[in-house]
Amino acid sequence: MINRYKWWELVIIYTGMALFLAFILAPFAEAFMVSLRPLEKVFRVPYRFLTEDMTIRPYIDMWTSVPGLWRYILNSFFISCAVTVLALLCIIPAAYSFARFEYRFRNGILTAFLAVNMVGAAVLIIPLYKLMLSLGLLNTYWAMIIPGAAFSVPTGIFLMRSYFLRIPRELEDAAYVDGASRLYTLRRVILPVALPGIMVVTIATFIAAYAQQFLFALTFNSVTEYHPLPVGLYQFFGRERVLWNELMAASLVGILPVLFVYVFLQKYIVAGLTAGAVKE
Amino acid sequence: MTRRGDPFPYLLLVPAAALTLAIVAWPLIETFRLSFTNASLRPNASYVGTDNYEKIFRGDFWEVMRRTFLWMFLGVTLKIVMGTIGAVLLNAAVPGRAWFRVLVMPPWVVPIAIGVFMWSWLYNGQFGMISGLAQQIGMIDGPFEFLAYPNAAFIATIVTDVWVGTPLVALYLLAAMQSIPKELYEAAWTDGASRVYRFRRITLPLIAPSIFTMALLSAIWTFNSFDIIWILTEGGPRGATTTMIIDTYKTAISRFRFGEGAARAVMILVCLTAFAGTYLALMTRLQRGASR
Numbered sequence: 001m002i003n004r005y006k007w008w009e010l011v012i013i014y015t016g017m018a019l020f021l022a023f024i025l026a027p028f029a030e031a032f033m034v035s036l037r038p039l040e041k042v043f044r045v046p047y048r049f050l051t052e053d054m055t056i057r058p059y060i061d062m063w064t065s066v067p068g069l070w071r072y073i074l075n076s077f078f079i080s081c082a083v084t085v086l087a088l089l090c091i092i093p094a095a096y097s098f099a100r101f102e103y104r105f106r107n108g109i110l111t112a113f114l115a116v117n118m119v120g121a122a123v124l125i126i127p128l129y130k131l132m133l134s135l136g137l138l139n140t141y142w143a144m145i146i147p148g149a150a151f152s153v154p155t156g157i158f159l160m161r162s163y164f165l166r167i168p169r170e171l172e173d174a175a176y177v178d179g180a181s182r183l184y185t186l187r188r189v190i191l192p193v194a195l196p197g198i199m200v201v202t203i204a205t206f207i208a209a210y211a212q213q214f215l216f217a218l219t220f221n222s223v224t225e226y227h228p229l230p231v232g233l234y235q236f237f238g239r240e241r242v243l244w245n246e247l248m249a250a251s252l253v254g255i256l257p258v259l260f261v262y263v264f265l266q267k268y269i270v271a272g273l274t275a276g277a278v279k280e
Numbered sequence: 281m282t283r284r285g286d287p288f289p290y291l292l293l294v295p296a297a298a299l300t301l302a303i304v305a306w307p308l309i310e311t312f313r314l315s316f317t318n319a320s321l322r323p324n325a326s327y328v329g330t331d332n333y334e335k336i337f338r339g340d341f342w343e344v345m346r347r348t349f350l351w352m353f354l355g356v357t358l359k360i361v362m363g364t365i366g367a368v369l370l371n372a373a374v375p376g377r378a379w380f381r382v383l384v385m386p387p388w389v390v391p392i393a394i395g396v397f398m399w400s401w402l403y404n405g406q407f408g409m410i411s412g413l414a415q416q417i418g419m420i421d422g423p424f425e426f427l428a429y430p431n432a433a434f435i436a437t438i439v440t441d442v443w444v445g446t447p448l449v450a451l452y453l454l455a456a457m458q459s460i461p462k463e464l465y466e467a468a469w470t471d472g473a474s475r476v477y478r479f480r481r482i483t484l485p486l487i488a489p490s491i492f493t494m495a496l497l498s499a500i501w502t503f504n505s506f507d508i509i510w511i512l513t514e515g516g517p518r519g520a521t522t523t524m525i526i527d528t529y530k531t532a533i534s535r536f537r538f539g540e541g542a543a544r545a546v547m548i549l550v551c552l553t554a555f556a557g558t559y560l561a562l563m564t565r566l567q568r569g570a571s572r
Contacts (some may be wrong), residue, residue, distance in 0.1 A: 005374065009475065013372045019378050020366055023443065024384055027398035030409045034401060047412020076391070086299075094296035101289035108292065116304050117497070118552055120504025122525045123545045126314060126532045127307035136465045150303030153296050182288055207389055214507045219533055229391030234511065237397055244401060251397055255390040262389045266382055 028252075035059070035249035042245050059253070062246040065236075071225060072232035073254050076213060079144050079228050083209035084202055086149040091156035091201060096186060098157065099164030100172070110161075116154040121147065121215055132220050143220035144213065144228065152205050159204065163197030164190070203261075203269055210258050229254045308549075314542035321536045332543035340519075345551065348523040351438060352502045358442045359502075360495050363449025367481070367487075370454045388447040396511040399440045403427050403512070427513055430520030433443065437509050437521050441502060449494055456490035457483060492563050503552055524548045 005013065029049075034042055036054040044051075063069060098110050108122075128147060129138075137143045168188060175185040191198070213228040221227065227235075233254070236247055260268070315332055327563035369379055387395055405411045405425030414420045426436045460483065468478050506525050509515060515522035515530060522530075530546060533539025 005372075010374065013369060013374055016365065016369050017376075020362075020369060021380070021383055024387060024447070027395060027408065027443070028386065030402055031398040042426070043407050045417065047407065047409065059528070090296035090299050093292035093294075097289045097292035101286075101292075103286070103289050106289075109297075113296070113300065118500055118556065119308065120500075120506070120525060122504060122506045122529055123548050124304065124307040124311060125529065126538050126541050127310035128303070129533070130310070130538075131302075131307065146299070147303050149297045153300060157296065196317060199448065211389070211391050212507075214510075215389060228391075230391045230507075233397065234393060237400070237511070242476060246318055247397065248401070251394045255394055258389055258391075259386065260457065263382060264423075266385065 031252060032247040034245055037076075037245050039243060039245050056252075058245040058249040062250045062253075065243055065246050066233070066250050068224060068227070068232055068249050069254070070225055073227040073257065075141075075226060076210060076228040076230075076254070077257065079141060079148070079213055079217075080206050080209040082141070082145045083148040083152065084206045086145060087152045087156055087205050087209075088198070088202060090149070090153050091160050091205075092191075092198065093186075094153075095157045095160035096164050096190065099161045110155075110157075113154045113157055116151070121151055125215070125219060129219060137220075139223045139226070140196055144216045144226075147216050147220075148213065150211050152208055156201050156205055160194075160197060160201050163194055163201075167193055199268060203265055207258070207262070207269075238241055241269050305378075310348065311542045311545050314539055315546045316541075317539045319538040319542070321538075325539065328539070332540045333547075335540060336543055336547065341547070343549075344519075344524055344527050346521060347434075347520075348503065348525075349555075351434070351521075351523055352499055355438050355441045355502045356495055356499045357450050358438070359445045359498055360491060361455055362442065362446045363494070364487075364491065366446060366450030366482075367453035367457055370450060371457050384450065385447045387444050388451075392444055392507045393511060395444060396440060396508050399436075399443070400427070400512055403436050428517055430517055433513050433517055434520050437512055440512065441505060441508050445498060445502070449498060452494050453487055453490055456487040460486050460539070474487065489567075496559055499555065499559070503548075503555075524551065 033049060035058050036056065037051070038055055038057065040051065041051065041053050066072075072092040094113075098106065114118060132138045132143045137146070171189055171193065172185050175189045176182075180189070214230045214234075217226075217228050218234070221231070224232070224235075236242065241263060314325075316327050316329060317325040318328045318331070364486070366384065370377070370384065402409045403411075403426040405423040405428070408426075410426065411420070411424045414424070424432070426432045464486075465478055465481050468482060473481070503523075504525055505523075506529065509521050509523060509526050510529070512519045515526040522545065525548065528541050528544040531537050531544055
């Protein structure tokens with residue numbers, strides 16, 4: 001049939017997959033190997049990937065050499081959750097407005113939102129710093145949450161809008177005929193129907209928020225207890241003598257939660273992101 | 281359904297608009313204003329006209345800009361090429377595909393900074409994997425510290441950037457491929473078209489718009505990329521990986537020269553706008569030419 005591959009095609013496909021995965025997974029594999037070695041064995045010449053002196057000591061010692069590790073992981077989760085909630089509160093109504101109503105300047109406003117994607121966070125770092133300073137938000141969680149949410153709103157609106165566009169208008173019209181108010185209709189009729197889309201936007205926003213907690217935390221926060229994982233660990237990487245094995249162990253443990261989230265929800269993510277992306 | 285002058289749709293925009301105005305629009309305007317001042321940590325700043333800009337242009341601005349565009353161009357090209365190959369592989373109907381789809385995405389899922397920590401170990405000259413393996417197969421004679429030499433560091437930061445960015449490109453292009461109607465392939469297959477021919481004549485033309493879009497988005501993200509270079513090299517060695525973003529950050533945050541930093545930030549926006557404008561104009565012309 002059409003999908004039957006000849007043997008040499010299969011060889012090419014599997015070779016390609018293997019090479020691709022080697023590139024993608026090499027850092028993780030090597031980090032894992034380093035995390036299983038005593039420090040003096042990490043610095044070994046010549047290089048070997050597998051050795052017989054593996055130990056899980058780094059996974060025990062890291063809690064003392066990176067004392068805030070628990071705190072960093074929880075911070076990362078907390079910040080990402082807060083960013084996601086704040087962003088969704090902005091994304092959902094705005095996306096609904098863009099998808100359902102006709103009004104003056106609608107396309108202009110939408111374009112303006114999408115243009116925000118052009119502006120990198122680092123470009124605005126000076127006024128943002130001054131803004132956070134004058135609002136007294138420096139060295140608080142808010143300094144990491146609010147900017148993080150603001151920069152994830154445009155993409156979220158874009159994705160969410162394409163979901164709302166696919167919901168038939170008749171649904172709302174029926175509710176209006178029954179005398180429902182528009183806010184009630186949005187809450188009780190539209191949102192339940194759009195739930196799969198909301199799930200996808202939630203996951204996508206969460207992952208983006210989790211992946212990008214570096215710049216704001218590095219710049220706006222100097223309180224160790226509030227650091228998210230990347231910045232918390234970055235402090236240890238900058239040292240004279242880096243405990244590579246324990247830091248790799250800490251990194252791997254730190255990303256485990258989000259990897260779990262991803263593996264369990266990946267069907268959703270792939271299907272959802274792609275459905276939203278292709279539509280336009 | 282919507283009455284003229286009806287406030288409801290506007291009210292729905294309020295939260296998003298408020299947040300965006302406060303965190304993006306106002307800082308944007310403020311950046312422009314600051315770029316004409318000598319603002320620093322001192323409380324009072326005065327307007328200095330175009331001094332900041334003149335200072336930038338007298339310095340190494342053109343060098344940094346050339347480097348930034350080269351960095352972006354190489355990174356985006358590699359991401360698009362590898363992303364397309366990845367999407368084709370992800371789309372292949374072979375056993376094990378589900379696993380492949382799961383295993384390809386981690387660089388996108390984990391915090392960028394953490395992924396880069398791992399890379400910084402891989403690049404270690406004495407004990408790292410890349411230098412070690414290259415020595416074993418005889419590509420290099422002795423330990424090679426990738427991040428210590430300008431050209432090697434430049435390429436190393438690009439490789440890491442490609443690693444971070446490729447999964448999303450692949451996923452996006454996979455989506456584009458899956459939205460192509462199956463009938464097209466079946467019709468071509470019935471006519472005896474080979475797999476390669478079907479890819480060239482059906483897949484590629486139909487995902488071309490997605491590739492153009494993704495290339496633009498990817499270019500903007502790459503241009504604005506901060507974490508990767510900052511963690512690997514902080515712009516070094518000897519400025520070899522200092523892109524415009526790194527340059528701006530160093531000027532403004534590390535040296536507290538807010539005014540000059542703002543001027544550099546404005547130049548980033550000018551460059552990006554010019555680039556995006558040229559790109560879109562070129563693509564529109566190209567597509568019009570193709571459809572004729």
